[in-house]
Every structure is written in structure tokens, then in C-alpha cells.
Amino acid sequence: MRQLCKGNVAVIQGALLAGCQAYYGYPITPASEIAEAAAFYLPQVGGVFLQAESEVAAINMVYGAASAGQRVMTASSGPGISLMQEGLSYLAGAELPCVVVDVVRGGPGLGNIAPEQSDYFALVKGGGHGNYRNLVLAPASVQEMADLTMLAFELADRYRNPAVLLTDGFIGQMMEPLELRARITPPPEKPWAVRGTAATRKNLITSIHLEPDALEAHIRKLEAKYREAQQREPRHELYLAEDAEVLLVGYGIVSRVLRSAAEQAREQGLRVGLFRPITLWPFPAQALREAARDVRAVLVVEMSTGQMVEDVRLALREQVPVHFYSRVGGNVPLVEEVNAKMFELVETAVH
Amino acid sequence: MAEYEVVHSKSPVFYPVYERKADLQHQTHYCPGCGHGVVHKLIAETIADLDLQDRTIFVSPVGCSVFAYYYFDVGNVQAAHGRASAVATALKRACPESIVIAYQGDGDLAAIGTAEIVHAANRGEPITVFFINNAIYGMTGGQMAPTTLVGQTTTTTPWGRRPENEGFPLRVCELLATLEAPVYIERVALSDNKNIMKARKAIRKALELQRDGAGFSLVEILSPCPTIWKMTPTEARDWVAEHMIRNFPLGVFRDRKVKMPESSRPPRRTVAEVLGLADAPAEAETPATRSADAREWKIKIAGFGGQGVLLLGQILAEMGMREGKEVSWLPSYGPEMRSGSAHCHVCLSSKRIGSPLIEHPNVLVAMNEISLRKFAPSVVPGGMILYNRRTVPADVEIPNVRVFAIPASELADQLGAAKVGNIVMLGALLELTGALSSATAETVLQGTVKNSDLLALDLQALHAGRDYVRQLPLEAR
Amino acid sequence: MAIEPRGRVQIDPNECKGCGLCIDACPPRCLVFEAELSPYGVHPARYVGSGCTGCGICFYVCPEPGAITVYRVSPPPKVISATEAGRAATL
Numbered sequence: 001m002r003q004l005c006k007g008n009v010a011v012i013q014g015a016l017l018a019g020c021q022a023y024y025g026y027p028i029t030p031a032s033e034i035a036e037a038a039a040f041y042l043p044q045v046g047g048v049f050l051q052a053e054s055e056v057a058a059i060n061m062v063y064g065a066a067s068a069g070q071r072v073m074t075a076s077s078g079p080g081i082s083l084m085q086e087g088l089s090y091l092a093g094a095e096l097p098c099v100v101v102d103v104v105r106g107g108p109g110l111g112n113i114a115p116e117q118s119d120y121f122a123l124v125k126g127g128g129h130g131n132y133r134n135l136v137l138a139p140a141s142v143q144e145m146a147d148l149t150m151l152a153f154e155l156a157d158r159y160r161n162p163a164v165l166l167t168d169g170f171i172g173q174m175m176e177p178l179e180l181r182a183r184i185t186p187p188p189e190k191p192w193a194v195r196g197t198a199a200t201r202k203n204l205i206t207s208i209h210l211e212p213d214a215l216e217a218h219i220r221k222l223e224a225k226y227r228e229a230q231q232r233e234p235r236h237e238l239y240l241a242e243d244a245e246v247l248l249v250g251y252g253i254v255s256r257v258l259r260s261a262a263e264q265a266r267e268q269g270l271r272v273g274l275f276r277p278i279t280l281w282p283f284p285a286q287a288l289r290e291a292a293r294d295v296r297a298v299l300v301v302e303m304s305t306g307q308m309v310e311d312v313r314l315a316l317r318e319q320v321p322v323h324f325y326s327r328v329g330g331n332v333p334l335v336e337e338v339n340a341k342m343f344e345l346v347e348t349a350v351h
Numbered sequence: 352m353a354e355y356e357v358v359h360s361k362s363p364v365f366y367p368v369y370e371r372k373a374d375l376q377h378q379t380h381y382c383p384g385c386g387h388g389v390v391h392k393l394i395a396e397t398i399a400d401l402d403l404q405d406r407t408i409f410v411s412p413v414g415c416s417v418f419a420y421y422y423f424d425v426g427n428v429q430a431a432h433g434r435a436s437a438v439a440t441a442l443k444r445a446c447p448e449s450i451v452i453a454y455q456g457d458g459d460l461a462a463i464g465t466a467e468i469v470h471a472a473n474r475g476e477p478i479t480v481f482f483i484n485n486a487i488y489g490m491t492g493g494q495m496a497p498t499t500l501v502g503q504t505t506t507t508t509p510w511g512r513r514p515e516n517e518g519f520p521l522r523v524c525e526l527l528a529t530l531e532a533p534v535y536i537e538r539v540a541l542s543d544n545k546n547i548m549k550a551r552k553a554i555r556k557a558l559e560l561q562r563d564g565a566g567f568s569l570v571e572i573l574s575p576c577p578t579i580w581k582m583t584p585t586e587a588r589d590w591v592a593e594h595m596i597r598n599f600p601l602g603v604f605r606d607r608k609v610k611m612p613e614s615s616r617p618p619r620r621t622v623a624e625v626l627g628l629a630d631a632p633a634e635a636e637t638p639a640t641r642s643a644d645a646r647e648w649k650i651k652i653a654g655f656g657g658q659g660v661l662l663l664g665q666i667l668a669e670m671g672m673r674e675g676k677e678v679s680w681l682p683s684y685g686p687e688m689r690s691g692s693a694h695c696h697v698c699l700s701s702k703r704i705g706s707p708l709i710e711h712p713n714v715l716v717a718m719n720e721i722s723l724r725k726f727a728p729s730v731v732p733g734g735m736i737l738y739n740r741r742t743v744p745a746d747v748e749i750p751n752v753r754v755f756a757i758p759a760s761e762l763a764d765q766l767g768a769a770k771v772g773n774i775v776m777l778g779a780l781l782e783l784t785g786a787l788s789s790a791t792a793e794t795v796l797q798g799t800v801k802n803s804d805l806l807a808l809d810l811q812a813l814h815a816g817r818d819y820v821r822q823l824p825l826e827a828r
Numbered sequence: 829m830a831i832e833p834r835g836r837v838q839i840d841p842n843e844c845k846g847c848g849l850c851i852d853a854c855p856p857r858c859l860v861f862e863a864e865l866s867p868y869g870v871h872p873a874r875y876v877g878s879g880c881t882g883c884g885i886c887f888y889v890c891p892e893p894g895a896i897t898v899y900r901v902s903p904p905p906k907v908i909s910a911t912e913a914g915r916a917a918t919l
Contacts, residue, residue: 001627004669004678016622024441030684043617044625048444052437053470060434060467064410064441067428072441090431113684174707175665175680177672184622194426194442196449198405204371204420206429211373253708260705334710353833356902359887361894377840381891383847383870388891395893422893544853544885551888577847584847 005178007145007171008033008075011101012041013180014146015073018153019187020099022048022072024061026080029113030169031103034075055080059087059100066096067205069193071153075101077169078119079110081127088162089128092222093207095192097156099149100134101165103172106330114330115169115253120307123164124281131219133226135163135233136280138251142176148278150185155233157188159225166280168303170253170332226282234284237276238291240266244273246342247295249288249312251277254301254333261338268339270346280308285315297345298322301333362395364404369421380418384584386541386574387416390483390550394452395423397555401562407450408442410435412464414456415490416483433464436471439478450561451478458488461497461521468527472567475532475609479557480569482523485576486595493579497521500598520598524571528604534566536605540573542592546601566609573599642674645701648786649709653694653726654718654739658760659773663716664695666777666799670791671699679707694722699786714784716776718759723747727754737780739772755783755820762815771812778816789817835882836899837875843895846870850886850896859886 005013011034015023023038035051042049048065052058058074065072076084081102091098104119106112121127124136135155137148145167152163194203209215237255240262241247248258255276265272275291277284292298298320300309309324316322325341327333361367369376381388398404407425411417413432420427426449430438435453443451453471460468460482468480487505488494494507498520502511512520524538535557539550550572557568573595575587582590623629650667654660664680671678681696696709713734717723723738724747730736732751741758759775766775774796781789792813800806839850841862850873851859858879861871873886873896882900890896 002672003627004665004672004680013626016626022441022445041625044620045622046619048441050440050444053466057434057437057467057470060431060437061441063430063434064428064438065445067438068408068442068445070441070445086431087434094429169684170681170707173682173684175668176704176707177678180626180628194408194428196406196408196426196442196446196451200426201405201424204427204429206420206427208417208429214373256704257706257708259703263705332706332708334708335706336710353901355836355899357897358835358882358900359884359896359898361897365893377894378843378845379892383845383891384849385891388893389889392888392891392893544889547888584849585852588849588852 002177002179004175005142006033006175007139007142007167007173008103009037010142010145010178011075011149011165012037013178014149015099015153016041016045017146017180017184018150019071019185020047020073020153021070021187022065023074024050024052024058024065024072025074026052026055026058026076028077028080030105030115030172031075031077031080031101033172034101034103055083056087059084059091062098062100063087063091063094063096066091066098067094067194069187069190069195071097071157071187073099073101075103077103077105078107081119081122085122085128087128088134089130089132090207091162092128092132092134093130094205095160095222096162096205097160098162099152099156099165100162101149101167104166104168106328112330113169115303115332116328116330117168117252117254117303118305118307118328119166120280120302120304123166124283124308124311132222133161133229133281135159135161135229136166137163138166138278138280139171140252140255140276141171142174142178145171146178146180154185155229157190159229161225166252168253230282233279234282234287235278236284236287237278239274239276241273241275241291243271245271245296246346247273247275247292247298248301248338248342249275249277249298249308250301251280251308254303257333257335258301258338261335261342264335265339265342270342272342277308283311283315285311288312288315289319292316292320295320299325299338299342299345301325301338303327303332362392362399364395364398364424365422366424372418372421379422381415382578384575384577384587385415386485386572386576387483389541389547390481390554390572390574391419391422393551393554394481396551397558398425400555401558403450403558403562406448407452408446410439410442410451410453412453412455412459413490414459414488416454416456417490419454433459433462434467435459436464436476436478436480437467439480440471440474440476443476443478450558452558453478453480455480455482456489457482457484457486457496457498461523468523469530472527472533472569473530475534475566475611477561477564477566479561481554481557482569482571483574484523484571484595484599485574486520487576487579489576489579498599500594522599524569524604527569532567532609533569533605534607534609535560535568537603538571538573538599538601540591540596540601541575542573542588542596549601571599573601642671642676642787644786646786647701648697648699648714648784649712650697650699650714650716651694651709651712651726651729652697652716652718653692653722656691656693657770658693658718659770660693660718661695663773663777664697666792666795667697667699667787669795669799670787671697673791673795674787676700677702677704679704681707692721694726714780716780718772718776720744727752735783737776737783739776755779755823757816757819759816762819763812766808766811766815768808771808774809774812775816775819778813779820780816782817782820789813833878833880834901835880837880837886838897838899839873839875840895841866841872843892844870844872845892845895846872847891848873849889849891853885853889855883855885856881
């Protein structure tokens with residue numbers, strides 16, 4: 001059944017289908033509807049919703065619930081995510097699965113509440129201390145807000161690691177048709193959890209390994225997990241990329257603008273394609289190299305001063321020139337701006 | 352020869368050998384004369400006596416007791432600095448049958464974790480917190496604690512704690528005793544044999560209360576730190592008696608039953624039920640009226656807060672969806688929404704929608720003059736504007752754009768409800784564009800408006816908008 | 829005439845850190861520092877061999893979980909529980 005649904009609400013609907021049992025959070029625009037939906041739905045299905053005293057408390061409650069083996073999540077936006085970074089490091093260090101949604105707004109500092117993509121570094125590259133990674137997914141529609149939330153729970157459990165939905169104010173606030181699969185996934189067995197039972201009495205959840213050798217072994221174990229994720233989990237979408245001369249690269253709301261830009265450019269005679277990373281970590285570098293094999297130029301568009309573009313350049317090296325266009329501060333790049341930039345690139349390349 | 356039996360020995364709640372410890376696996380890592388070991392023993396003894404070993408989850412903090420999990424043969428969770436009571440909150444909620452102990456030092460609980468302990472106590476989380484107050488940061492080498500005494504020298508108060516600079520020692524029990532929810536709060540001290548036995552009693556009582564499901568309990572234990580205080584163990588013990596107790600009076604600060612007031616409880620339903628998947632009719636998959644209109648509609652609706660701008664957009668999107676179109680609805684949000692002006696973008700298409708952000712609408716609904724002036728220039732040639740007035744200001748002239756003056760608010764007023772102006776506009780928009788069917792609008796309104804009087808009004812408004820357009824002279828259409 | 833023994837205390841020199849709290853707290857004062865250094869380089873506590881009443885105070889003031897084991901003469905007229913030992917220590 002299709003229903004018109006807000007992106008932020010779709011997150012919780014997907015979470016319910018993924019068997020999410022607990023939500024701990026703190027309100028912040030433009031993510032608050034996620035907490036509101038959790039508050040409405042979870043207690044009805046026997047789950048826990050608690051509005052914590054801060055994002056710091058919320059992420060540590062997530063740590064507690066994950067320690068007990070629950071499927072648990074939280075959501076916030078930039079300023080709150082900054083406060084959660086310590087907790088994310090502990091969750092990754094203690095190998096605890098959880099789902100965190102960042103509905104990105106303008107920064108730095110209080111910035112504003114309009115959409116941005118400036119938390120890419122903070123979540124894709126780390127943000128908290130130490131050698132860890134978040135599994136990062138970038139939904140571009142309301143449907144994906146639900147679907148990728150479900151996937152995030154699966155990946156989090158598969159790798160015993162935090163999984164993050166990196167989205168933005170527009171995807172969170174917009175409404176689109178949502179179709180829910182009526183299949184509810186039971187959470188997997190977690191024999192490592194601490195549940196206050198005889199069977200789990202010997203279990204320990206911790207991120208401290210005092211001896212350098214012990215910590216090194218632990219970090220290598222995490223590293224091996226991340227390597228496996230890099231092999232198995234990169235996801236992307238291609239659009240009109242087959243014969244493209246120019247390849248646009250963007251994620252989330254920007255990918256939607258780029259989709260329109262590609263269509264419009266083709267009407268004007270320029271063969272433009274789109275590469276949309278669905279996983280930002282692991283970054284679909286191999287697929288990008290293949291998609292860019294025969295293009296003349298790559299244009300990365302972001303609502304940041306240039307964050308994902310570094311991963312694109314790392315993936316493509318000298319293969320093809322990588323250009324960058326951005327709008328920030330809550331402004332979304334317009335189709336006509338992107339196209340102007342593309343035609344400029346092509347002109348420059350020809351002359 | 353007399354026969355002997357063991358009356359006091361190592362508790363079975365401690366591991367026989369501390370295998371998680373790298374070396375010296377039959378000794379704790381605590382310094383000689385440290386209070387932590389004493390408290391550990393009192394807790395272990397109680398867990399054994401109350402038969403709670405299999406049910407206990409011990410949350411260790413950051414501080415000297417970070418490694419409490421080396422010793423306690425119970426479920427163990429190690430928490431970030433200051434967050435033990437937040438972690439404990441979620442553990443207890445996940446496992447209500449378990450016995451959750453948060454063990455925290457003064458820096459952990461009363462400095463970095465002040466917010467978490469206050470709110471866990473205020474919510475009445477049915478956990479037990481053991482708060483070790485030794486007036487100093489032990490693990491990091493002797494810096495000031497929130498409970499450091501006035502005048503006490505630490506590495507970060509080299510001239511003694513000066514209230515004018517560092518404030519006064521924080522009295523946690525007194526602070527928490529102002530809250531409604533806690534059931535038991537007591538301060539005890541490891542200052543002499545008698546007080547150690549009182550501590551033993553308090554620890555037992557706190558865990559019994561949790562076992563019985565009573566509510567939040569906290570025992571503060573004034574505890575010696577001989578190494579960092581630079582005293583012998585006996586001097587340190589005496590310093591607790593002579594200095595700490597004077598600043599932190601011992602006693603019971605809260606001991607009462609707390610009855611949570613009755614509150615409305617959410618209904619219990621299944622996930623399929625709450626998401627409406629259980630009773631979804633199969634025919635909903637195919638739209639009742641599939642739109643034959645293949646045009647792409649990019650509709651921008653703008654106006655003032657309260658004019659139903661966002662709702663009008665949502666109704667259009669919902670209608671489009673029901674007619675089998677791809678749709679998107681993108682609002683202005685946040686303070687902008689609250690400060691007066693509001694707008695939204697609605698895309699209706701037969702193809703997957705790219706950007707939901709409309710730069711150039713082919714339909715602009717301007718519910719006030721400001722919106723008209725602001726957005727009219729962005730309308731594409733061949734597009735149309737619906738303006739919420741009888742006449743369009745003379746100086747507004749957009750080449751190749753048809754501007755319709757639809758006095759929606761005025762017509763709504765005539766119906767006796769200004770708030771249905773947006774629905775009047777909807778009726779006019781459907782009539783002018785033919786983008787979606789009026790019947791779908793009625794279905795959507797029937798689905799969303801539960802009050803029958805309001806629904807009747809909305810339907811009247813819908814027809815009023817349609818009829819207004821129909822009576823316009825043909826050249827004006 | 830020898831006093832009837834009532835208790836006995838056993839101190840594990842491999843666990844005792846020589847803090848001396850038990851020595852200071854012992855009501856019949858029947859614990860002393862060992863003259864010899866333990867492998868850790870401290871003087872552990874030692875029971876002098878007589879005078880112990882089995883009151884358990886040394887056990888409760890000792891920070892080490894397993895350094896001290898307290899015994900009482902058996903069978904006593906009644907079973908002495910930990911709670912009662914605590915009460916005895918309080919008095």
C-alpha cells in the first residue's frame with residue numbers, strides 16, 4: 001500500500017519493520033519528527049521511547065540498550081551529532097550495533113536549520129576518536145529513508161558496528177509515496193549481549209584494552225571487519241551513465257537535482273550521466289572508476305565546501321579530471337546552475 | 352582440638368582468578384587501603400546473599416573502578432566517562448528483570464555526569480547507583496574533584512580549593528533528595544568499623560529495594576584514597592572521619608515509597624497494525640482513478656502561516672499518488688514556518704521525480720500579495736498563477752503567464768470559515784489545470800477530515816472554487 | 829590456663845597488600861605486620877596465632893576480596909550469619 005509519508009516518519013516506519021525495540025533521542029530541527037514518530041509508535045508495540053536529557057545521554061542510552069542486545073536507534077542533526085561522536089566511538093570500540101540518523105542542517109556552530117551535507121567528514125571519516133568507521137548510508141527519497149533504515153539495522157548487526165543514515169533537512173522534511181513491505185524482520189540472536197541472565201553472566205561489553213598488544217589485536221579485528229564491509233557492502237545507483245561524456249556525482253538530495261540536471265542537459269545535447277553513491281562508507285570507489293572510464297569530465301556537486309569530492313578524487317586519481325560545484329548555508333544547487341557549470345566544463349575541455 | 356568453620360571468605364560473586372587482568376591475577380589493581388575494594392566486597396556479599404548473581408548487570412565507570420569487571424562475576428558493561436547512569440537506564444529498560452548497578456566515582460557522577468545522574472534519579476529509574484566519593488580524581492593522578500573540600504590541595508588546586516575560583520564541594524545526596532522520584536538515598540562512610548557496617552547495611556537495602564522493584568536508589572560512600580591523599584591507609588581512614596564527614600554529613604536523605612501517579616497508557620498493537628499493513632486492502636495497489644494526464648506539474652504554493660498552504664500541497668500530493676502519479680511535497684520548515692511566511696513545492700509526474708525543489712513552477716498559487724510579488728517572476732512561460740484576490744495588482748505583469756484572480760479567502764468567508772480558503776483554491780486549481788480529478792479530491796478529503804461538519808464545509812469550498820472558475824468569462828480562462 | 833579458642837583468621841600473603849587496616853581495626857589486637865617482605869615487597873598482615881574471636885571486622889575493613897578468611901569454632905551454639913557478624917561488629 002502506498003501512503004504519502006514524510007521522510008523523517010518513514011525512518012521510524014522502516015525501523016519498526018526492522019524490529020527496532022528502542023529509541024533514545026533529543027529533539028532538534030530538522031530531525032524532530034523522527035523522535036516524534038518513535039514516541040508515537042514504539043510504546044504501542046512494546047518498545048521503549050525515551051526523550052533523554054541531552055544527545056550525550058541519548059547516545060549512551062543507545063549504548064546501554066545495544067549492550068543488552070536490543071535493536072536500538074537515535075536521530076539528530078549536526079549539533080546533536082557532534083555531541084554523540086564520543087558515544088559513537090565507544091559503540092564502535094565495544095562492537096555494539098545501533099542505527100543513528102543525521103538529518104544534516106547548516107553549520108558550523110548553530111548554523112541554520114536548512115539542509116546541508118557538511119557532516120560528511122564527521123560521519124564518513126570518523127568524528128569520534130580512534131580507529132573506527134561508521135557504516136554510512138545516504139537515502140535520496142522517502143522510500144529510501146525507510147528501506148535504508150532497515151538495511152542499516154541489518155548491516156549494524158552483521159558487522160556489530162554503528163550504521164548511520166546521512167541525510168539532510170529536505171529528505172527528512174519532504175513527503176513522497178512510501179510503500180512498506182509487510183515483512184517484519186526478527187532481530188538476530190546476540191549471544192554476546194549482557195542481559196542479566198545466567199546465560200549471559202560471563203559476557204562483557206567494553207572498549208578498553210589496556211595492554212598495547214591487546215588493543216592492537218582489537219583494532220586489527222575491527223580493521224578486518226571494515227575490510228570485509230569494503231568488499232561486500234558498497235552500493236550505488238547509475239542513471240543515464242552508459243554513454244555519458246560528463247558524469248555527475250552526488251548523493252542524497254543533490255542526486256535528485258543532478259538527475260533533473262542530467263535529463264535537462266541531454267535535452268540540450270550534452271550526454272550527461274549520474275553516479276549516486278548509496279553507501280558513503282564503504283565508498284563505491286570501484287564502481288565509480290568503472291562508471292567514469294569513458295567520460296571526459298566528472299562533476300561532483302555537494303552542499304558542502306568539498307567533502308565527498310575527496311573520496312571521488314581518491315577513487316579516480318588521474319583517470320579523469322574531477323570538478324566541483326557546491327552551494328552551502330542551506331542553499332540547494334539549482335538544476336540551471338549545475339548545467340551552466342557543466343557546459344562551462346565542456347567548453348573549457350574543447351578549447 | 353577445636354573444629355573451625357569459615358564465616359567470612361572471598362565471595363563467590365568475585366572471580367576466583369582475575370583472568371581479565373594482565374598480571375597479578377589474584378589481587379585487585381587498587382592501592383593498599385583503597386575504599387573501592389571494601390565497597391566491592393560489600394556489594395559482592397549482598398549479591399550473593401540475595402541470590403542475584405545471575406541477574407546482575409554491573410556498569411563500571413571511568414575512574415579507578417573502570418576495571419570493576421575484572422572482579423565481579425556478573426554481567427558487565429563498561430561505560431563512557433560520566434554516562435553510567437544513562438547506560439544503566441537503557442539496560443534496565445531492556446532487561447526489567449535484571450538488577451542494574453551503576454558504580455560511579457565523584458568525577459564521573461558529580462562532574463562530567465551530573466546531568467545523567469540527576470535525570471536518571473528524576474525519572475526514578477529502578478536502578479541502584481553506588482557513588483564513591485573520595486574528594487579527588489584518583490586515576491588521573493590527583494586533580495580536583497567536584498567534591499574536593501574547601502582548602503584541600505590537589506594537583507589542580509595547588510593552593511587549596513578556593514570557593515571563589517572553584518566553588519564549593521557538591522553535595523550529591525542533598526541535591527538528589529530534592530527530587531520527587533528517588534526512593535532511597537543515603538550517605539555512609541568507610542571511616543571506622545561501625546560506619547563500614549552501616550555502609551554494608553545501606554548497600555544491602557538499596558539492592559533489596561531494586562529487587563523488589565521499588566525505584567531509584569543511591570548510596571554515597573565517603574571513601575579513602577591513601578595514595579593520592581599521600582597518607583597511610585589508617586591516616587586516610589581517619590581523614591574520612593575527621594574531614595569528609597564534617598563536610599558531607601552522613602545519614603538517610605530519602606527513604607520512602609514513591610507511587611507513580613496513574614497516567615494514560617498507549618494501546619498495545621502489533622507493528623502491522625500500527626503501520627496499517629494488517630488491514631491494507633489489496634485493491635489499494637491500483638488507483639481508483641488513474642490520471643490520463645501525462646503533463647508534469649510543478650506547483651508552488653505560497654502564503655502566510657495559517658492559510659493552509661502546506662496542507663493544500665499535501666492534499667495535491669496525496670491526490671496525485673492516488674491517481675497513480677509520482678509525487679513529491681517539499682515544505683519550507685522551521686523558524687521560517689513559525690515566523691509567518693510558508694510555502695511548499697508539489698511535483699506531479701508520470702516519471703520518477705528528480706529534484707523535488709521547484710525553481711520554475713508551471714503553477715504558482717499565491718495566497719497573498721507578498722508571495723505573488725516574490726514568486727511570480729519564477730513562473731515558466733506558459734505557466735499560470737492563481738492569486739487569492741478579486742483583482743491582480745496592475746503593476747504585476749508576467750509575460751506569457753496567465754494570472755487568475757481567485758478570491759478564495761473571500762469565498763471561504765462567505766461560507767463562514769476563513770480557513771477553507773485553501774480548499775476553495777484547490778477547487779479552482781483543479782478546474783483550471785485539469786491535472787487531477789475533483790472526485791479524487793473528495794476522496795482524499797473524506798479520508799483526512801474526520802469531522803463531518805468540517806468535511807461538508809470542505810466539499811462546499813471545493814465546489815465554490817470550481818464554480819468560481821466556471822463562471823469566469825472564457826477569455827479570462 | 830589456656831583461653832578457649834573462639835576463632836581463627838587466615839591471611840593470604842600473596843593477596844595482602846600490607847595496608848594495615850585490619851591490624852588497626854582488630855578488637856583483640858591479634859594481627860601484626862609480618863617481619864618478612866612478601867614477593868610484592870610489602871609487610872603482609874599475620875595472625876599471631878591466638879586471641880581471634882572470629883568477629884569478622886578484619887574481613888570487612890580489608891579492601892582485598894580474598895586476602896582474609898575468618899573461621900569460627902564449630903559447632904557454635906547457633907549459626908552465625910553474616911548479618912549477625914555485622915551487628916556484632918557494630919556493637
